[in-house]
Amino acid sequence: MRLGGVLVYLRTMALFVLAWYVGSLLVPSKLLLPSPLAVAAALRDTGLNGELFGNALISLVRLLASLLAAAAIAVPLGLLMGRSRLWNDLLELPVEMLRPIAGIAWIPLALYLFGIGHRLPLFIMFYTAFFPLLVGTAAGAAAVDKRLIAAARTMGLSGPSIMRRVIVPAALPAILVSARLAVAASWTAVVAAELVGAPNGLGYAIEYYRSMLSTPTVMAFIVTIGVLGFLTDKGLRQLSKVLTPWAQTGAAR
Amino acid sequence: MSAPKIRLDCVSKSFGGSVVAVEKLSLDIRDGEFLAIVGPSGCGKTTVLNMLAGLEPLTSGTMTLNGKPIEGPGAERGVMFQDYALFPWRTVRGNVEFGLVYGPAGQGLSPAERTERVERTIEMVGLKGSHEKYPHQLSGGMRQRVALARLMASEPEILLMDEPLAALDAQTRVILQDELLRIWGQDRPATERRTVVFITHAIDEAVFLADRVAVLSSHPGRLKQIIDIDLPRPRGDATRRSGDFARLCQSIWELIREEAYRATMN
Numbered sequence: 013m014r015l016g017g018v019l020v021y022l023r024t025m026a027l028f029v030l031a032w033y034v035g036s037l038l039v040p041s042k043l044l045l046p047s048p049l050a051v052a053a054a055l056r057d058t059g060l061n062g063e064l065f066g067n068a069l070i071s072l073v074r075l076l077a078s079l080l081a082a083a084a085i086a087v088p089l090g091l092l093m094g095r096s097r098l099w100n101d102l103l104e105l106p107v108e109m110l111r112p113i114a115g116i117a118w119i120p121l122a123l124y125l126f127g128i129g130h131r132l133p134l135f136i137m138f139y140t141a142f143f144p145l146l147v148g149t150a151a152g153a154a155a156v157d158k159r160l161i162a163a164a165r166t167m168g169l170s171g172p173s174i175m176r177r178v179i180v181p182a183a184l185p186a187i188l189v190s191a192r193l194a195v196a197a198s199w200t201a202v203v204a205a206e207l208v209g210a211p212n213g214l215g216y217a218i219e220y221y222r223s224m225l226s227t228p229t230v231m232a233f234i235v236t237i238g239v240l241g242f243l244t245d246k247g248l249r250q251l252s253k254v255l256t257p258w259a260q261t262g263a264a265r
Numbered sequence: 266m267s268a269p270k271i272r273l274d275c276v277s278k279s280f281g282g283s284v285v286a287v288e289k290l291s292l293d294i295r296d297g298e299f300l301a302i303v304g305p306s307g308c309g310k311t312t313v314l315n316m317l318a319g320l321e322p323l324t325s326g327t328m329t330l331n332g333k334p335i336e337g338p339g340a341e342r343g344v345m346f347q348d349y350a351l352f353p354w355r356t357v358r359g360n361v362e363f364g365l366v367y368g369p370a371g372q373g374l375s376p377a378e379r380t381e382r383v384e385r386t387i388e389m390v391g392l393k394g395s396h397e398k399y400p401h402q403l404s405g406g407m408r409q410r411v412a413l414a415r416l417m418a419s420e421p422e423i424l425l426m427d428e429p430l431a432a433l434d435a436q437t438r439v440i441l442q443d444e445l446l447r448i449w450g451q452d453r454p455a456t457e458r459r460t461v462v463f464i465t466h467a468i469d470e471a472v473f474l475a476d477r478v479a480v481l482s483s484h485p486g487r488l489k490q491i492i493d494i495d496l497p498r499p500r501g502d503a504t505r506r507s508g509d510f511a512r513l514c515q516s517i518w519e520l521i522r523e524e525a526y527r528a529t530m531n
Contacts, residue, residue, distance in 0.1 A: 159350040162320050167364035167419060168340030177367050181354045258353045258399045 043227050050228035051235065058232055063217070068236055071206065071214040074130065075198050075244070078137035082194065086145035087187060093146070094153025095179060107146060115140035115197075116204040123209055132209030133202060140201040141194035148190020152183035185259040188252040192245055199241040214240075268332065269293035270423070270460050271317065276326035278312050285485035286312045289326070292479060292488060297458040299449065301471035302479045303517065305525045309486025310464045311347070314427045317462060318344045330423070340369045343421030347428045349412040351400040358396040361387055361414045370419035386418040389448060406437040417448060424449075424461045430470065442473055443501060451498045468521075472513045473500060480520050483528065489520055 029048050036047035046054075058064040092099040093107075115136045126132040156179050164178045206215025214233050221229040253260060271294040278287040286309040294300050302310050315321040316328060319338040328335045330342070343364075351360050362383045365371030371379055387393060390410040400408055409429060416424060430438045430445075450458045465471050471478045472494055480489045494513060496504055504510055 157350070159346055159348065160352060162318075162338075163344065163346060163350040163352075164363075164367075165320065165338040166318050166340075166342065166344040166425075167368040168338065168370065169368050173367055177363075178352070181352070184354070256354065258401060 043225060046228040046231055051231040054226070054228040054232040055235065058229060064232070064236060067212060067214050067217045067233070068240060070212050071202050071237075072240060072244075074133050074213065075137055075195070075202055078134050079141050079191070079194060079198060081134075082138050082141035083145055083191065086142050087149050090146045090149025090187075091153045091175065091179060091183070093150040094155075094183070095175070100150070107143070111143040111147065115201045119205065119208055126209070128209050128211060130210070133205035133213065133215070136201050136205035136209075137198045140197045144190050144193040144197060145187070148193065149183060149187050152186025152190070153179055155186070156182040185252065185256045188248065188256065192248045195244050195248060196241065199237060199244070203237065270296040270331065271462075272327075272329045273313075274327045274329075276313075276316065276323055276328055278309065278316060278321065278324045287316075288485040288487050290481075290486065290488050292491075294460060294462060297455050297460055298476045299458075299461045299463065299474055300477050300479060301463045301465060301475035302481060303465055303468055303471045303521070304481030304486065304489075305483045305521055305528045306466065307486075307528060308481040308483035310466075310481060311427055312486070313481075314344070314425050314462065314464050317423075318342055318425050320344075340364065340419060341422045343416045343419055343424055345412050345416045345424070345426040345429045347431060349400075349408050349429075351408060351411055351415070353400050356397050356399055357387065357392055357403075357411050357414075358383060360400070360411050361418050363415060364419035368419065370421070383418055386414045389417070390414040391444070405433055406441065409433060409437075409441060413445070413448065422459060424459055426461065426463045428464050428466065431466070438470075439505075442470060446474060446498075446500060451500065468514050468517045469505075469510075472496070472510060472517065473504060478517060480517060482521070483524055492517060 032048050036042075036045050039045040042050065055064065089099075089103070093103055094100075118136060118139060119132070122132045122135050126135060160178055160182060161174060164174045169177065202213070203215035203218060206213035207219045210216050214237055218230050218233045221227075221233070273290055273292040273294075276287060276290045277285070279285045290313065302313060304310055312321065316323055317335065319335050319342065352363065355363065362379065365374065365379050365383065374382070387396060390413050392407065392410050392414065395403070395407065400411065403411065409432075412429065416426075430441055433441065449461060463471070463474060475494050478492045478494060480492065481487065482489045492513065496507070496509055496513070
C-alpha cells in the first residue's frame with residue numbers, strides 16, 4: 013500500500029477514535045461504553061498473554077476452511093447452473109428457498125447435530141459462504157460472452173475443454189467478487205456461531221468477557237473482528253489483482 | 266474446373282419461424298479463392314458466415330465442404346469475428362496459441378514446433394515485442410492483428426472473416442488490407458493459397474481484396490449477382506488508383522444502391 017493511502021486510513025481512524033473518546037466521557041457508565049484507552053489496554057493485555065492471537069487464529073482458520081469447502085462445492089455447481097438449463101431447473105428452487113435463511117437460524121438444529129466444538133461454527137460459516145459463491149458463480153458463468161465460446165468452438169474445442177479454458181477464466185472475476193461477499197458474510201456469522209457453539213474463537217471470547225462484565229475486553233475482540241474482516245477483504249482484492257489483472261476496473265474491456 | 270471447395274445449395278435460414286434472414290442461397294466457393302460477400306445491412310451476410318462456421322444450423326438446403334455436409338464447427342474452418350472475440354484473460358501469445366494448445370490444430374506438433382509457429386505468426390502480423398500484452402492494452406488495429414494471428418496460427422484450410430476491418434479507422438484499414446493480402450499469399454501461385462470467405466459492407470474493400478464478389482440483396486438475403494474481379498495480383502496502391510478498380514466499385518454500387526438507400530430510411 014502507498015504511504016498516502018496509509019495516511020488517509022490513519023486520519024479516518026483518528027477522527028473515529030476521537031469521537032469515540034468524547035462519547036465515552038459523556039456516557040456515565042464504563043460498562044456501557046468503555047473509553048478507547050481502556051480498550052487499547054485490553055488489546056495490549058490479551059495480546060501479550062496470547063489470548064487475542066490464539067482466538068483470532070482459530071476463528072480465521074475456521075473461516076478459511078469453511079470458505080474453501082464451500083467454494084469446492086459451490087463453484088462447480090454454480091458453473092453447471094450457469095451453463096446448463098437442466099442443472100439450473102433442478103437446483104434453482106431449493107437454492108432460492110435456502111438462500112434467504114440466515115446461517116445462524118440453523119444454530120439450534122446444528123447444536124443437536126454437532127454439539128459444541130469445531131463442527132458447529134464450521135457448518136454455519138460453510139452455509140453462510142455457500143450461497144453467495146453459488147449464485148455469484150452461476151451468474152458469472154451465465155454471463156460469459158457468447159462470442160468467446162463461439163471462437164473456442166470454431167477452434168475445435170470440446171465441451172469440457174470450453175468449460176475449463178473459456179467459461180472458468182471468463183467467470184473468474186465474478187467468482188472472486190462473490191468470494192469477497194462470502195467472506196464478509198462469514199465474519200458476521202462467525203461470532204454468532206462461536207457465541208453459542210464453540211469452546212474458543214473470537215465469538216466465544218466476546219461471550220466469555222461479557223459474562224465477566226469486562227466490556228473493554230469485549231470491545232477489544234470486536235475491534236479485532238473488524239480488523240480481520242478488513243484484512244481478509246484486502247487479501248482477496250489483492251488476489252483478484254494477481255489472478256485477473258485483465259479485469260481490473262478502468263482498464264477492463 | 267475442379268469440384269467446389271464449399272457448395273451452398275438452396276440454403277435458407279429463418280429465425281423464430283417468421284424472420285427470413287437468408288433465402289434460397291446457392292453458391293460455389295472454389296478452392297484457394299478469395300470470395301467477398303457484400304450487401305446492405307440486413308442481407309444476412311453474418312448469418313451466412315455463421316452457417317459456414319457451423320455455429321448456426323440451416324433451416325433448409327444443404328451446405329457441403331469437400332462434398333461432406335457441414336454439421337458443426339471444425340478446426341479446418343477458422344473464423345475471425347467482427348469484434349475479434351479475443352480472450353481478455355490471455356496475452357497476445359496466449360490468444361495466438363490457443364487453438365494450437367487446446368484444439369486439434371496443434372496435434373502432431375512438438376512443443377518446440379508449436380512455439381516456433383506462434384512466434385512466426387506473431388511476427389508475421391507485426392506484433393513482435395507485444396507477446397505479453399493483454400488485449401485491453403492494445404489499440405483496435407493491434408487487436409485486429411492478434412485476431413488475424415490467432416486465425417492463421419491454426420493454419421485452417423478455410424478462413425471465414427466477418428467484417429474484420431469494420432471497426433478500424435480509414436488509414437489502419439488500408440494498411441491491414443495490404444497486409445491481409447500478403448499474409449493470405451497473393452504473391453504465391455493460386456494453388457498454394459487458402460480459401461477465404463470475407464464478409465464486408467465496404468464495396469471498395471471487397472473489390473480490392475477478392476477474386477469474386479458475391480452481392481446479396483436484403484430482406485430476405487438473396488444472391489443478386491456474382492462479379493469476377495479480374496484485377497491483376499499482387500494488388501496495392503496502384504490497384505486502388507486504377508480506372509478498372511473504380512469501374513468495378515461503381516458497378517457493384519449500382520447493384521445495391523437502391524436497397525442501401527432504403528436501409529438508411531429505416
